[in-house]
Amino acid sequence: MSASIGVGAPATAGEIPASPSSVGAGARPGPDVLYAPPPTAPQLQNRDRRFDAAPLLVSGNEAYADGEYLYQDYLYDDCGSDTDGAGQDSQSACAGNVTYPADDDRYGGNAADLVEFRIAHDSDRVTYRITLNTLLKRDSTITAIAFDTDGDAATGASELPRDPGAPFPGTDELITTWGTGAEHVSFTEDGTASTTPLRVDTDLAAAQLSVTVPRTVSDPKGSWQATVATGLYDAATGGWLRPGAAADRDSAGGAGPRDLNPSGIFNLAFRYDEPVLGKNVPPDSAQSAALADHAPTRFAHLIDFDALRSGERRSSVPDHGTTMRIFPSRLDLGEGRDPDGTFPLYRGQLQPYSLYVPTGYEPGEPAGLTLALHSLGQRNWQYNGSTGVQQIGEARDNLVATPMGRGPDGWYQHEAEYDVFEMWNDLGRHFTLDPDRVAISGYSMGGYGTYRLGTLYPDLFGKAFSVVGPPGDGVWVPPAAPTGGIETLTNLWLENARNVPYLNVVAGEDQLVPLAGPGHRIWGRRRPVSAVSTSSATASAMSCTSRPITSRWPP
Numbered sequence: 001m002s003a004s005i006g007v008g009a010p011a012t013a014g015e016i017p018a019s020p021s022s023v024g025a026g027a028r029p030g031p032d033v034l035y036a037p038p039p040t041a042p043q044l045q046n047r048d049r050r051f052d053a054a055p056l057l058v059s060g061n062e063a064y065a066d067g068e069y070l071y072q073d074y075l076y077d078d079c080g081s082d083t084d085g086a087g088q089d090s091q092s093a094c095a096g097n098v099t100y101p102a103d104d105d106r107y108g109g110n111a112a113d114l115v116e117f118r119i120a121h122d123s124d125r126v127t128y129r130i131t132l133n134t135l136l137k138r139d140s141t142i143t144a145i146a147f148d149t150d151g152d153a154a155t156g157a158s159e160l161p162r163d164p165g166a167p168f169p170g171t172d173e174l175i176t177t178w179g180t181g182a183e184h185v186s187f188t189e190d191g192t193a194s195t196t197p198l199r200v201d202t203d204l205a206a207a208q209l210s211v212t213v214p215r216t217v218s219d220p221k222g223s224w225q226a227t228v229a230t231g232l233y234d235a236a237t238g239g240w241l242r243p244g245a246a247a248d249r250d251s252a253g254g255a256g257p258r259d260l261n262p263s264g265i266f267n268l269a270f271r272y273d274e275p276v277l278g279k280n281v282p283p284d285s286a287q288s289a290a291l292a293d294h295a296p297t298r299f300a301h302l303i304d305f306d307a308l309r310s311g312e313r314r315s316s317v318p319d320h321g322t323t324m325r326i327f328p329s330r331l332d333l334g335e336g337r338d339p340d341g342t343f344p345l346y347r348g349q350l351q352p353y354s355l356y357v358p359t360g361y362e363p364g365e366p367a368g369l370t371l372a373l374h375s376l377g378q379r380n381w382q383y384n385g386s387t388g389v390q391q392i393g394e395a396r397d398n399l400v401a402t403p404m405g406r407g408p409d410g411w412y413q414h415e416a417e418y419d420v421f422e423m424w425n426d427l428g429r430h431f432t433l434d435p436d437r438v439a440i441s442g443y444s445m446g447g448y449g450t451y452r453l454g455t456l457y458p459d460l461f462g463k464a465f466s467v468v469g470p471p472g473d474g475v476w477v478p479p480a481a482p483t484g485g486i487e488t489l490t491n492l493w494l495e496n497a498r499n500v501p502y503l504n505v506v507a508g509e510d511q512l513v514p515l516a517g518p519g520h521r522i523w524g525r526r527r528p529v530s531a532v533s534t535s536s537a538t539a540s541a542m543s544c545t546s547r548p549i550t551s552r553w554p555p
Helices: 285-292 305-310 387-396 415-430 445-456 490-497 516-523 536-541
Strands: 061-065 068-072 114-121 125-132 141-148 173-177 182-187 193-197 199-203 208-214 223-234 265-268 301-304 313-315 321-328 350-357 367-373 398-403 433-443 463-467 502-505
Touching (some): 114 223, 125 141, 125 223, 223 305, 301 305, 321 415, 398 415, 398 433, 415 445, 433 445, 490 516
Parallel strands (some): 367 398, 463 502
Antiparallel strands (some): 061 068, 061 313, 068 114, 125 208, 141 223, 182 193, 199 208, 223 301
């Protein structure tokens, strides 16, 4: 556990945060966004002066900071119950199957996505703040903060007054807010309820709901066990919008054979052990299983209110290893998810990326950087926990970073390309990078990104490694153009990379990346593509069907 509140110290004023090589005259290497100052991000600001601590920006972690408590959740993990029982699929955005109503102007396909939960201590009150990824209407979202004050599941209530469709056993006190209203409910040992209206401050620009609880209503002391859940507000019932079998404009959908009557809970806090940090599975894998079992209190977590009173400072953010970080984008693409599921899928200002920090990294001592670009249909967690990332990080003293790229199919063009450099900029603000030790790599679509970015911005990279990457967007079998268009063919500007060494791994019978394309790139038209040499062992490691090919010339 780190003693500091966040890992990585922000760059000081005047520094070039992205740390590429400085130049005395002429153009700087790389695009301007690499050097841009941080953007204004209302969701990361403390516009309510009762809050002061900087956000953690590292998902699945918590901190106590001078009278405040912070929990940072994952982004775009608001998919509710695993209703079909399929569970963890490496190519799925979520393990959960609950879907939003089609009213994009109200929900944006993302209105229950918890970004941060925060508590501020004052002598006469306690303030609770929910930050969401998307908040388009004041009353689109409902949130429950359920406290088990005595650690006894047999006391208090199990069913909440505004029932989301799942039990919360042992609830002694409950705070509920729906943006235009809030209430505190206390339960006696036999479950009798007493309700007090509360003040809620809703900031649409910051997507924040702040609820003030006077200590005359609730005066937490010691450690209370909390469960925090978010969902959609049903104005007709004053409660939670419950999913049915299929979504329409006003109804959520996604009910399935494992969970025929899913609860209205889309997202839960305090998920410190999601398996995504150790393998290629969606970040809601454990959450979706708990919700399918109708067991949201599986993620109940102790809040130390005495630590808040005493102003302690401690954090769970690790200094090394795999994390999933959050940065604010400079692009204004709207909020939430694209309603048609097309690129760019993730429209919000806050964007995620995965990062491996080697055990030898020390702030202030420059470390190398490897960009590991994900493949088609995958996301930034594709390489989490992989031996390859750990080996690169430890053996080369490299940070290894994988961007989301605004979705699974951006081909590192347009907004997806911009996302890579915004991530790099953010890394430079929190870590000390060595601009002379930067490499780029990627698998399949990520291999194309390796070709594309390495040849468009060769002054930024010392080496490149493409694994079964096509030279153009989509499938390329020369002499035809790539299926994504001739303008995407990196061969057209290949001479830019004359000083960047490339290692290219290809497979003999890859149907998505036919050998003809990479072979044409490497040897040109004068040599037959069968000159490419590969091995079945290498191809097997890359999960491709392959056969050995005899080389006619030395590689």
